[in-house]
Amino acid sequence: MNESRLTTFQASLSSSVRNLMERHHLNVTFERDGIRETYLHSNVDTLSLELWIYENEAELCHQGRQFLCERESFATEEALAEAFLGEIARILEAARGPAS
Numbered sequence: 001m002n003e004s005r006l007t008t009f010q011a012s013l014s015s016s017v018r019n020l021m022e023r024h025h026l027n028v029t030f031e032r033d034g035i036r037e038t039y040l041h042s043n044v045d046t047l048s049l050e051l052w053i054y055e056n057e058a059e060l061c062h063q064g065r066q067f068l069c070e071r072e073s074f075a076t077e078e079a080l081a082e083a084f085l086g087e088i089a090r091i092l093e094a095a096r097g098p099a100s
Helices: 008-023 077-096
Strands: 031-033 039-044 049-053 058-062 065-069
Touching: 008 039, 008 049, 008 077, 049 077, 058 077, 065 077
Parallel strands: none
Antiparallel strands: 031 039, 039 049, 049 058, 058 065
C-alpha cells in the first residue's frame, strides 16, 4: 500500500461523505489503498453502495450503476465534490423512501 499522505481533496471529500452519511444515521469507514496512487475505498452494504476517492476524482457504484466525477469535467474541485455529494444524497433519499 502507498503510505503517502492524502490530498486535501481526499481528506475534505471523505469528511463530507462521512458527515452526509451520519445525518442519515449511517456509518461509513474508508480504507486507504493503492500502489501508484493512494485512494480511499468504502462499501456501504446497507445501500449496495461502493465509493472510491482518488487524488483528484471520485467514483461510486450503486446497484450496478457507476457515477464517475473526473477532475477535468468540472471547473473546480469544489464543483466536483458538490456533484459527488449530490449523487450520494439522491441515493440516500431514494433509500429512505417517500415521506409518510
